[in-house]
Amino acid sequence: MATALMTAPTEISWVDRLRAEGAEGRAAVAELHALLLKAARFEVGRRAAELSHLRGGDQEDLAQQAADDALMAILRKLDEFRGESRFTTWAYKFALLEAAVKVRKRAWQGREIPLEDEAWSALADAGAPAGRGAEDAELFAALREEIERLGERQREVLVAVALNGVPIDVLADRLGSTRGALYKNLHDARRNLRVALAARGLRVGTGG
């Protein structure tokens, strides 16, 4: 497999062909679009359960839009292809991302983001397994207190993504933000919670 990780001539030729003028360039773009559409259909297909309310034609439209958007992104970012993977693997990730984001957003279209109260019941439910006793009760009670002490944005993201299962792309869309920015909020919230629990002398490991 090591050969696949080197810059094989076919990988370079993909970039050259996509940059070519005239018929050669158009043919390469059409060939790439077909590959992206295949990848987008693959992603939409594996997420079909999330889209059970959509007609088959709508799912195909979604795959087509994902392939179109991925093609535009790839043509903008051709300079960033470093040849460290096959060109097709590099290209597929754009189509899969576009399709996954579109499916998540479509699945949440018209749905409200769950309220904090739902998160507290999920937390209480998770913290009440039989036989763990007072130590666990203290840990989960402290966790709720420390979550409530987080700054507004950190708490909002943590509660939605980690406790209420809202996809981060959907939340980013609603808040006018990006996955990366919200993940930074989530990461900082988690770090603050770990520090706060450790300061209380609480063990935060999982298992046993």
Added chain:
Amino acid sequence: MKPDEKRDAVLGRVLGPGEPELTCEQCFEELDRYVELTVAGEAADARIPGMRAHLDGCPACAEDFASLRDLVTKEGD
């Protein structure tokens, strides 16, 4: 899911991996290389430090990884 598994899953989602990890942008940049290394059975986690922790902490990036891995595997069959 058993109660203890649910407890650990919730704690894992709330507290995250608790170790150095890539950002979502870095994850996307490295995803194709990480997937090819993984599918080839090579030491992907040693070659791209912080990727495994990020995939453990970010459900969306973890789904992107699983999709690309499965598509590349299917293509290789």
